[in-house]
Amino acid sequence: MAVDPRKQTSLHCLYYWAEQAPDRVYLTQPYADGRVEDITWKQAADQVSRMAAHLNSLQLPESSNIGILGKNSAHWILADLAIWAAGHVSVPLYPTLNGDTAVYVLEHSETRLLFLGKLDGTADGWNDIKGHIPEDLPIISLPMSPRDDTPKWLEIIKSQEPAEPKLPDPDKLATIVYTSGSTGRPKGVMHSFRTMISVADGLQQLFPVSSDERMLSYLPLAHVAERAAVETQSLYYGFHLYFANSLDTFQEDLQRARPTLFFSVPRLWMKFYLGVNAKLPPKKQKLLFSLPVVSSLVKKKVLRQLGLDHCRAALTGAAPLSAEIVNWYRNLGLELLEVYGMSENFGYSHANRPGQARAGSVGMANPGVEHRIAENGEVEVKSPGQMLGYYKNEEKTKEDLTEDGFLRTGDMGEIDRDGTLRITGRVKDIFKTSKGKYVVPVPIENRFNHPKAEVVCVAGANQPQPCLMVLLSEEARDELETGADRGALEQELAEELDAVNAECEAHEKVAFVVVVREPWTMENGMLTPTMKIKRNVIEDYYNRKMDEWFSQKRKVVWEF
Incomplete structure (x- = not known):
């Protein structure tokens, strides 16, 4: 693997494109008032250099940790780059955190300054977080910040002369990414500039990407998936990055971007699928898709209405997506590819290749990646994107890495003779029924594919049989x-x-389906910021009702 020497880090990439294509638009940001701002590579580099000069003037200790809190925006990425240009380390915080977890991350990371970005208290945690931010923590407000009593990015760059950027050593600590935390306190995963850029370097060996691509950024930039698939790729390849304004304008934002590459998570692929089914029922789809000429026209129309008719390839990751849904998209003509990675390897692990995708698998190991299955069935991976370790947690670092340097992923899996990996569940998700039999929930969940079921969770620890809750x-x-x-x-x-x-073994057969009343969301703690279910939270919430549900002896139990 050979990174272009002119693009050794994301910051090198910014100044490379500012020189090579200064007037080409890099970032397109919509605002709530309908205004849309374009920022060229030259303008982006200039803003970053000016903010870096301001950070230098604050005389923070060398390599200070600086937080970024806000929804995705053009200035979120510019803040990330400015932190690096001033020689510091960025610490992203999820905008959906509760106040207690936000203050934990700020204190644990010893954050010296906070960039406060796009937040408004709707569909984010600002109303809770704002009361927990330490009063003595300096804040710089990005555009769309909820605070107007702090120094502001736009005002600072107007008055500040640009600094000569400090281009970093690739092996230097670049960022501390706090895990989304499906269980317990989030861990601070440390990544160098080299581990971050490995994902872009590896991709060029798998798939042709050019500066002509377009992507839409809307999944949390605080997570490595968006940081790797969108931020790092756009910087390395020099392509145009668009942002979403809000959930209400998402389709409009998608139509503006007309992405050629698109990354999403299973929950949203499922939402798109259910939305199409609501307008075009599966029985009607089956009929129309069987008619040669009509089929092609209808499929193109569906993709166009989704905003994905220009998409050459789409990625899905962060959690399993059933083979049935993957094949539905592929039947529409969308090259939907399942990929696999973790915060601990900056998302650089496995991917399905274009033209060689196997639905139900996460594909083969990426270039430079080694994989194996441990005796207990756990997937172990060694990647160029592997973390430096957990911040201030050497014991956990040693626990999660084998003596020969493989990461214990916590996932169970199988590798076939062609080297294709299939994830079969999480080691910690396995539970025992009252009969002493082990149940692996993920394969069962993946088989339940009713067109009106958005997300499901198999539970039933210490019960006679498992049950399945459906939202x-x-x-x-x-x-x-x-x-x-x-x-x-x-x-x-x-x-x-x-x-x-x-298709289940006798001890795995699901006793009943429960249709739950309350939606599972990030705000009520039942989903992680990447929309994976927090299984332990869901199980704890519904555990008190299990005995009553089992006593009803019905196939379908309604909570409402």
Whole structure:
């Protein structure tokens, strides 16, 4: 693997493109008032250099940790780059954190200054976080910050002369990424500039990417998935990056970007799928897709309405997506590729290759990556993107790395003779029934694919059999509230349950489906910021109801 010497780090990349293509637009940012701002490579580099000069003037200790809190925006990325240009370390915080966790990250990381970005208290944790930010912590407000009583990015760069950037040593600590934390306190994963850039370097050996690409940034930049797939790639390859304004304008933002590459997580792929099904029911799809000429026109129209008709390849990661849903997208003509990675290897681990994708697998090891299965069935990986360790937690670092340098992923998996990896579950997710039999929930969850089920969770520790909790899609919930036939949906869910159980071992057979009342969201703590279920939180919440549900002896139990 050979990184271009002119692009050894993300910061090198910024100044490379500012010189090579100064007037080409790098970042496009929409605002709530309808205004859309374009920032060229030259302008981006200039703003970064001016902010770096300001940070230098503050005389912070060398390699200080500096926080970034806010939803995705053009200036989130510029702040990240300015921190590096001043020789410091960036510490992203999820905008959906609660106040207690936010203050834990700020204190644990010894953050010296905070860039406060796009937040408004709707669909983010600002209302809780704002009361927990230490009063003595200096803050610089990015555009769309909820604070107007702090120094502001735009005002600072107007008055500040640009500094000569400090181009970093690739092996220097660049960022501390706090895990989204499906269990316990988040851990601070330390990455160097070299581990971060490895994902872009490896991709060029798998897939042709050029400066003509377009991507939309909307998943949290505080997570390595968006940082690797979007921020790092755009900087390395020099392509145009667009941002989403809000959930309400998402389709409009997607249409503006017309992405050629698109990255999403299973929860959102599922939402898109359910949205199409609501407008074009599966039975009608089956009929239209069977007609040669009509089929092509309908599929193109569906992709166009999704905003993905220009997309050459789409990625899905962070959690499993069922083979049935992957194949549905691929049947539409979208090259949907499952990828696999972790915070601890900056998302650089495994990927399906274009034209060689195997639905239900996460593909083969990326260039430079080694993989193996441990005796307990756990996937172990050694990657060029591997972390330097956990911040201030040497004991956990030693626990998660083998003596010969492989990362213990916590995932269970199987590698076939071609080197293709299939993830079969999480080591810690396995539970025992009251009969003493082990149940692995993920494969069962992946088989339950009712078109109105948005997300499911298999539970039942210490019960006679497992059960399956299902959150219906928003469209399905609205239909029920306005008088749709509940009996018909119950019959369909029961039939889906029978189909799932037909493929289960006797001890795995699901006793019943529970249709839950309360949506699972990041705000109520049931989803991580990357929209994975927090299994322990969900199980704890519903555990008190299990005995009652089992006593009903019904195939489908309604919580409402």
